[in-house]
Amino acid sequence: MDILKKEKKLLKLEEELRELDDDKKIESIKSKIEDYKYGMMQDLSAWDRVLLARHSKRPTSRDVINALIDDFIELHGDRNFADDKAIIGGIGKFRDRAVTVIAQQKGKTTEENIEHNFAMPHPEGYRKALRLMKQAEKFDRPIITFIDTPGAFPGIGAEARGQGEAIARNLFEMSALEVPIISVVIGEGGSGGALAIGVANDVYMLENSIYSILSPEGYASILWKDATKAKKAAEVMKLTSYDLEEFGVIDGIIKEPIGGAHHNPQKTYQAIEESLQKALEKYYNFSNYEIKTARYTKFRKIGFFQRFNYDNLKGVVK
Amino acid sequence: MKRDVLENAFNRQKAFKRKSTNYRKKPLSTEKVPDVPKGLYEKCNSCGERFIAKDMIENKFVCPSCDNHFRLRAIDRLNITVDPHSFLEKGLGFITLDPLFIDGYEQKIAQYKSQTSLDEAYIYGYAQIEGIPLVVGVMDSHFMMGSMGSVVGEKVTKSIEYALVKRLPLVMFVASGGARMQEGIFSLMQMAKTSGALKKLHDQGLLFVSVLTHPTTGGVTASFASLGDIVIAEPKALIGFAGPRVIKQTIKQDLPEGFQRAEFLQEKGMVDKVVHRHKLKDTLHTILQLHQDRGV
Numbered sequence: 165m166d167i168l169k170k171e172k173k174l175l176k177l178e179e180e181l182r183e184l185d186d187d188k189k190i191e192s193i194k195s196k197i198e199d200y201k202y203g204m205m206q207d208l209s210a211w212d213r214v215l216l217a218r219h220s221k222r223p224t225s226r227d228v229i230n231a232l233i234d235d236f237i238e239l240h241g242d243r244n245f246a247d248d249k250a251i252i253g254g255i256g257k258f259r260d261r262a263v264t265v266i267a268q269q270k271g272k273t274t275e276e277n278i279e280h281n282f283a284m285p286h287p288e289g290y291r292k293a294l295r296l297m298k299q300a301e302k303f304d305r306p307i308i309t310f311i312d313t314p315g316a317f318p319g320i321g322a323e324a325r326g327q328g329e330a331i332a333r334n335l336f337e338m339s340a341l342e343v344p345i346i347s348v349v350i351g352e353g354g355s356g357g358a359l360a361i362g363v364a365n366d367v368y369m370l371e372n373s374i375y376s377i378l379s380p381e382g383y384a385s386i387l388w389k390d391a392t393k394a395k396k397a398a399e400v401m402k403l404t405s406y407d408l409e410e411f412g413v414i415d416g417i418i419k420e421p422i423g424g425a426h427h428n429p430q431k432t433y434q435a436i437e438e439s440l441q442k443a444l445e446k447y448y449n450f451s452n453y454e455i456k457t458a459r460y461t462k463f464r465k466i467g468f469f470q471r472f473n474y475d476n477l478k479g480v481v482k
Numbered sequence: 483m484k485r486d487v488l489e490n491a492f493n494r495q496k497a498f499k500r501k502s503t504n505y506r507k508k509p510l511s512t513e514k515v516p517d518v519p520k521g522l523y524e525k526c527n528s529c530g531e532r533f534i535a536k537d538m539i540e541n542k543f544v545c546p547s548c549d550n551h552f553r554l555r556a557i558d559r560l561n562i563t564v565d566p567h568s569f570l571e572k573g574l575g576f577i578t579l580d581p582l583f584i585d586g587y588e589q590k591i592a593q594y595k596s597q598t599s600l601d602e603a604y605i606y607g608y609a610q611i612e613g614i615p616l617v618v619g620v621m622d623s624h625f626m627m628g629s630m631g632s633v634v635g636e637k638v639t640k641s642i643e644y645a646l647v648k649r650l651p652l653v654m655f656v657a658s659g660g661a662r663m664q665e666g667i668f669s670l671m672q673m674a675k676t677s678g679a680l681k682k683l684h685d686q687g688l689l690f691v692s693v694l695t696h697p698t699t700g701g702v703t704a705s706f707a708s709l710g711d712i713v714i715a716e717p718k719a720l721i722g723f724a725g726p727r728v729i730k731q732t733i734k735q736d737l738p739e740g741f742q743r744a745e746f747l748q749e750k751g752m753v754d755k756v757v758h759r760h761k762l763k764d765t766l767h768t769i770l771q772l773h774q775d776r777g778v
Contacts, residue, residue, distance in 0.1 A: 316704075318724030318732050323742060324750045328703030328723035332677055336709055339678030340685070356661075356673055356704040356723075363674045377661055377670040377701075382728075386663050387584075401666050402582050411581075413667050460678050464639070466671040467632040468581040472488060 167212040168219075170204045174423075201423050208372070210398040213405075214380060216372040217351045221426040223433075225252065225267030225310040228350060231433040232440070233258055233265055241292060245325065248289030250281045250313070251361070253296040258308065259441055264300035266293045266361055267310035270351065283352075284317035287330035290360050294334050301343050306444055309361045311349045314379055316357030331360040338363035339463065340456050344447035346440055348418065349373045349405075350425075365459045366443045367413075369405040370432070371420040375413075376403035413466060415443075491577060497599060526550055542759050551716050551759055553696060555598070556605050556622035559655055563763055564609040564618060571607040573640045576633045578602060580664070587664045594625050603628040603658070606641035608648075611763065614770045617645040619654040623697065627659030630702055634662070635672025638706060642679040642690075651689035651770055656707040660700015673705035680709050689773045691766065694721050694744070694753065708752075712769060714762070715744035715753045 177200060181193050208216075216222070229236055229252075236256035241247040253266040268285065271277035293309075300307045316327055338345065338361075347364035353375035369375060378386070383401055384393040402408070405417045418435045421428035447455055525532045529548035542562045543552040554562075560569050578601075580587045595601065603626060606619035619641045621628040630638070638654075645652040661669035683690055692710030696719035703723050707713075715721060722742040730737060740746050744756045757765050 316723065318729045320729065320733065320735075320737065320741065323722050323724065323729070324746075326708070326750070326752045329708040329752060331704040331723070332673075332706070332708040335674050335677035335705060336681050336684075339674065340681045355670065356701055359670055359673060360704075363678070375667065377663060377666050383663060400582060400584060403667070408667060411667065413671060460682075463671060463674045463678055466668065466675060467636050468665065468668045469579055469632045469636060470487075470577040472491070472575050472577075 251289035290330040312351035315354035342452035568610040623657040629662035631662035658702040
């Protein structure tokens, strides 16, 4: 039974609770719900976390921005081609400090999703993000990015306008920006489309978010030529926050309330706020040079391989 | 156990040197994409014309009748591009590991290693073109579609750093299917690593020429391949971020003729120049010469 089915059962229990008026029964059902909720979140499989990360009620970037950023002014367009609604960006205040915020925006309903292209950005979206980041560097503002995308959009227009180049340029420029960049993966972090706004000094993940090279479906279809094996793919891909923390690819996990972020959004926002505040404080005393070096060194180190020196072999092997 | 690993790798290295002379005789791919034909007589897999294999080498692996550019092994690429005996390989001794414990990945790597006599899908080193020194990196699409895992990412970064330290121009021949799925998130992070290293090269005012050959897709297009100061493409090479099959599935339309081919990208302004393989060495030489004047 996956997490969505368990959640349905939970909703049924909650409905039962609303219809009751007997005090004693209410007490017992309430404790039953708490127990069930707690039990539900034990031993989550990787696939459960994928489902939670894609949950239709999960807070989107816009929700997080509304909760955390005061006086948010959205800025549009890449000054070249168009404004991509899959990426939203702007300036605002985070705990009385001016920051630039860039985020990938999913919708909660189908119409919203179509408007935001299911958070799959086109090249102009990445170029807008880069423009805003350069602007932030000019005015010495920290950058906060929220990652929530299945991946960059694969389409004729996107290819013709250089999707690959746009992502590459972002990675290139972000590696040497002289202001701190903090990224939080709040839902799905899919492939280069996520990394293109995720080359950050600190990368955090919400507990039940995922970050991977490709969607589990795509992974299964490439490796086993069968997209229906997504569940199996999710297990082998090591895409959960706990796996990635173990690998040292991310810098920390932001705990979610019991039941997932959508069960108590306020608590989620609070947790994100605390992590962001801590991270920004850490980089407050860094010089510009130290900030960019720290980021570069961090990514320079990532890799899983062995190497030895042939010169040392001369005595060992004839 | 460690000693075994070292010995194995050392033997592989010896085998590589031994095999590199008759390296081309072992065809690997049975796909439809252009490949180096085997045997004495072979036919072009694009136009079906038959020809003598020896002529092919003289013709720089281009079909004499239909101009089809075959996929090259790394060593053939070096042979037709850099001065004879000038190539000095660097960055040896990397061992690919299996971070996600994927079934069959280690066997696959071992198989490709013996088939291609390469340690990984990328080799780099010092070389000269018409006497001009440079750092040259070549990806071999016969090694697991030239996909970028931790080792390829590290070697690409090392080659950039080598160019940086020696203050030499860097020319990279790209042929890759993208990031290596079997290494998961590590492959993804190589994109950031290689791009970051290129930024350092850029800040030092050094030249980076990226030559895109068939095929260049996925995570490699979205990182170092697109970041050349000058981006050259070979005719009819497939270059793009998402593969044509994925795009077709997503938009549920037929793709236009010539979509994602080198000529299409030049028309859209995404590559500087499409250069025929016969003229590639001269073009590179001219570019290197033009950048030599300012003391690079």
